[in-house]
Amino acid sequence: MIIVLKPGCKPKQLESIVKQIEAFGLKAHVSQGTERTVIGAIGDDRGKHELQNLEGISCVERIVPILKPYKLASLEFKKEHSQVKVKGARFGLGSFGVIAGPCSVENEKQIIKTAQSVKASGARMLRGGAYKPRTSPYSFQGMEEEGLKLLAKARKETGLPFVTEVINEESARRAAEYADVLQIGARNVQNFSLLKTVGKTGKPVLLKRGMSTTIQEWLMSAEYILSEGGKDIILCERGIRTFETATRNTLDISAIPVVKELSHLPIVIDPSHATGVKQYVEPLSFAAMAAGADGLIVEVHNDPSKALCDGPQSLDLKEFAAMMVRIKALSKFNKQKL
Ligand code: PEP
Ligand code: MN
Numbered sequence: 001m002i003i004v005l006k007p008g009c010k011p012k013q014l015e016s017i018v019k020q021i022e023a024f025g026l027k028a029h030v031s032q033g034t035e036r037t038v039i040g041a042i043g044d045d046r047g048k049h050e051l052q053n054l055e056g057i058s059c060v061e062r063i064v065p066i067l068k069p070y071k072l073a074s075l076e077f078k079k080e081h082s083q084v085k086v087k088g089a090r091f092g093l094g095s096f097g098v099i100a101g102p103c104s105v106e107n108e109k110q111i112i113k114t115a116q117s118v119k120a121s122g123a124r125m126l127r128g129g130a131y132k133p134r135t136s137p138y139s140f141q142g143m144e145e146e147g148l149k150l151l152a153k154a155r156k157e158t159g160l161p162f163v164t165e166v167i168n169e170e171s172a173r174r175a176a177e178y179a180d181v182l183q184i185g186a187r188n189v190q191n192f193s194l195l196k197t198v199g200k201t202g203k204p205v206l207l208k209r210g211m212s213t214t215i216q217e218w219l220m221s222a223e224y225i226l227s228e229g230g231k232d233i234i235l236c237e238r239g240i241r242t243f244e245t246a247t248r249n250t251l252d253i254s255a256i257p258v259v260k261e262l263s264h265l266p267i268v269i270d271p272s273h274a275t276g277v278k279q280y281v282e283p284l285s286f287a288a289m290a291a292g293a294d295g296l297i298v299e300v301h302n303d304p305s306k307a308l309c310d311g312p313q314s315l316d317l318k319e320f321a322a323m324m325v326r327i328k329a330l331s332k333f334n335k336q337k338l
Contacts, residue, residue: 199228239274248276
């Protein structure tokens with residue numbers, strides 16, 4: 001249920017309503033919008049009918065049910081789109097944030113050189129995997145904490161915040177000590193205990209869509225994170241599995257307008273994992289921007305031919321710089337801030 005407050009409701013009154021909601025055994029999630037404050041009362045359906053009693057309170061305007069199965073992630077709850085801001089990187093509400101970096105951190109020279117170059121080209125956040133969920137147990141599994149330390153060093157050198165993937169509770173807790181944003185990969189989008197763990201850290205989360213998850217399932221995963229206290233989620237469409245084999249996955253561009261209608265959360269596109277082919281990264285990035293995405297996450301490597309992971313889909317430093325010149329031109333036309 002959503003409790004919509006009248007404009008001008010005092011902090012003391014808000015606090016008292018929150019207490020009453022909690023007394024019904026529900027969690028109260030306060031959302032302060034530009035126009036008005038709403039409270040999401042979330043939890044076991046049994047406490048729901050008692051909420052109607054709150055309608056008598058002077059600063060409560062109305063109480064309405066949230067019909068969607070995802071509540072806190074829904075646009076129905078928030079009524080306006082959200083912007084996620086991490087240091088200088090902004091996603092949503094007219095800001096288009098570009099995240100770039102290698103699939104995985106491999107050594108100091110690689111990550112520092114790549115970070116410096118993508119920053120100069122206009123990226124606002126660095127990516128780099130320290131814990132890699134690989135299809136084969138014999139493939140490079142990531143540098144783990146050593147990789148997190150190198151990412152932190154790259155941040156210190158460049159000022160770029162960084163996002164890194166977590167694959168289990170242990171890596172989530174470890175990465176939360178270093179990273180600005182925790183990434184949930186396609187393979188873990190329905191690992192509900194991991195979603196709860198990252199929600200509890202309170203860190204911003206980049207939540208990838210799974211290769212076979214529907215948009216509704218994906219938003220339910222976002223709900224797990226929000227219901228545990230997570231606040232800032234950036235959704236990431238990275239291609240879904242179809243019968244097509246010419247590309248690694250099939251980018252679901254329609255997910256952008258669909259998500260915009262269903263959820264207040266910003267959505268970015270990962271053209272690298274969507275295609276698996278570097279020549280397709282730029283055209284799909286343009287398509288994402290034109291369709292209303294709030295940003296991109298792109299794999300960039302200082303020497304893709306030597307990359308330990310995802311070399312064929314990685315742009316080199318020059319290719320990324322050239323793409324960003326064209327992205328900047330398109331962003332002006334689209335009235336989006338880079
Ligand atoms: C990645 O970002 O390197 C990654 C493994 O992506 P995904 O989870 O989308 O496959
Ligand atoms: Mn990758």
